[in-house]
Amino acid sequence: MNQEYPSTLLERAVKEFSKLPGIGRKTATRLVLHLLRRNESEVAAFSEAMLTLKREAKYCKVCHSISDTDICPICANPKRDQSVICVVENIQDVMAVENTMQYRGVYHVLGGVISPMDGVSPSDLHIDTLVSRVAEGGVKEVIMALSSTMEGDTTNFYIYRKLSQYDVRLSVIARGISVGDELEYADEVTLGSSIVNRTPFNGKTI
Amino acid sequence: MNQEYPSTLLERAVKEFSKLPGIGRKTATRLVLHLLRRNESEVAAFSEAMLTLKREAKYCKVCHSISDTDICPICANPKRDQSVICVVENIQDVMAVENTMQYRGVYHVLGGVISPMDGVSPSDLHIDTLVSRVAEGGVKEVIMALSSTMEGDTTNFYIYRKLSQYDVRLSVIARGISVGDELEYADEVTLGSSIVNRTPFNGKTI
Numbered sequence: 001m002n003q004e005y006p007s008t009l010l011e012r013a014v015k016e017f018s019k020l021p022g023i024g025r026k027t028a029t030r031l032v033l034h035l036l037r038r039n040e041s042e043v044a045a046f047s048e049a050m051l052t053l054k055r056e057a058k059y060c061k062v063c064h065s066i067s068d069t070d071i072c073p074i075c076a077n078p079k080r081d082q083s084v085i086c087v088v089e090n091i092q093d094v095m096a097v098e099n100t101m102q103y104r105g106v107y108h109v110l111g112g113v114i115s116p117m118d119g120v121s122p123s124d125l126h127i128d129t130l131v132s133r134v135a136e137g138g139v140k141e142v143i144m145a146l147s148s149t150m151e152g153d154t155t156n157f158y159i160y161r162k163l164s165q166y167d168v169r170l171s172v173i174a175r176g177i178s179v180g181d182e183l184e185y186a187d188e189v190t191l192g193s194s195i196v197n198r199t200p201f202n203g204k205t206i
Numbered sequence: 207m208n209q210e211y212p213s214t215l216l217e218r219a220v221k222e223f224s225k226l227p228g229i230g231r232k233t234a235t236r237l238v239l240h241l242l243r244r245n246e247s248e249v250a251a252f253s254e255a256m257l258t259l260k261r262e263a264k265y266c267k268v269c270h271s272i273s274d275t276d277i278c279p280i281c282a283n284p285k286r287d288q289s290v291i292c293v294v295e296n297i298q299d300v301m302a303v304e305n306t307m308q309y310r311g312v313y314h315v316l317g318g319v320i321s322p323m324d325g326v327s328p329s330d331l332h333i334d335t336l337v338s339r340v341a342e343g344g345v346k347e348v349i350m351a352l353s354s355t356m357e358g359d360t361t362n363f364y365i366y367r368k369l370s371q372y373d374v375r376l377s378v379i380a381r382g383i384s385v386g387d388e389l390e391y392a393d394e395v396t397l398g399s400s401i402v403n404r405t406p407f408n409g410k411t412i
Contacts, residue, residue: 004301005301006280007263008274012255013255013259020241032256035260036260043256049222
């Protein structure tokens with residue numbers, strides 16, 4: 001769609017908005033014109049919140065998750081099991097696992113996965129600090145919770161090699177049929193994996 | 207979903223983003239974390255573009271569309287037919303009609319439609335200036351291009367009453383079957399209207 005904008009200021013704001021993932025020109029225009037209808041103080045609050053976040057966001061020195069403090073609340077929490085580290089790609093994944101309320105250990109945010117196609121090599125990720133945490137001792141288990149993609153698998157294997165010299169249990173999150181999914185529509189790899197990695201059944205499915 | 211944010215700065219930015227229409231907390235988090243991965247100068251450009259737009263946007267003194275100048279490029283264009291005014295709700299609608307490349311007249315942006323439910327009365331809209339434009343003379347036709355809703359119809363009728371004393375032709379855009387739609391799925395009102403308002407057929411459907 002060759003949309004002509006009646007104002008260059010409008011066009012620039014739309015352009016900035018459409019750089020965001022999943023936001024096309026049409027959605028961007030709608031969002032920008034919505035903001036334009038709000039008070040100047042509201043627009044200022046919106047603009048300022050983003051810039052302040054970028055300028056002042058801190059990252060936990062232990063797990064690299066975003067934090068207001070040098071050590072994030074999870075790493076600093078004495079009730080969390082510091083001997084279990086869940087390795088995730090990014091901050092969203094920390095929040096996703098936290099939302100399950102099923103995990104009481106700590107995290108390690110890699111900042112991505114190894115992807116030669118996208119120019120992401122192991123040195124671009126927080127792998128060294130993960131190895132240091134394990135080398136320091138006190139870590140019993142490292143749970144790999146990366147995406148089930150080729151890049152995720154490559155990263156799993158790379159970390160497996162790096163950690164193999166240490167006395168630490170390595171595990172990956174279970175791959176299987178999603179809750180609510182019908183068997184006939186599951187792909188063969190997932191279904192196969194869910195049979196191989198079947199779990200003991202005690203009468204309760206969840 | 208009761209999502210706990212590991213950082214208050216992050217939470218505030220997500221909150222601001224989720225005020226936008228159609229952006230939930232999950233999408234907002236994704237967008238904010240995407241911005242966080244960009245350079246500070248890019249985030250600054252994003253923030254600044256919105257605030258500058260809000261602070262410096264001008265509106266055309268004739269048609270109230272957004273503009274960089276006192277009179278917008280459409281109103282100032284001598285090639286546009288100044289005797290035909292297309293009345294629309296907002297700036298998006300101006301862009302939508304422009305994109306059709308079917309219209310060579312000018313516009314009048316009301317800034318909304320009459321909606322007692324939302325507290326929008328005729329005095330909140332640019333109706334007076336529309337009446338003035340017609341009263342000044344030189345306007346042959348006013349095309350009402352508002353949404354086909356109760357509020358749109360109310361506004362159409364209100365403007366019809368206001369303009370009835372002037373020698374001007376009033377029309378509304380055609381309601382009918384959308385191009386590509388199947389008849390059996392069209393609602394009765396639209397289908398009925400498309401039969402009543404049928405157009406001469408010269409062998410070409412479009």
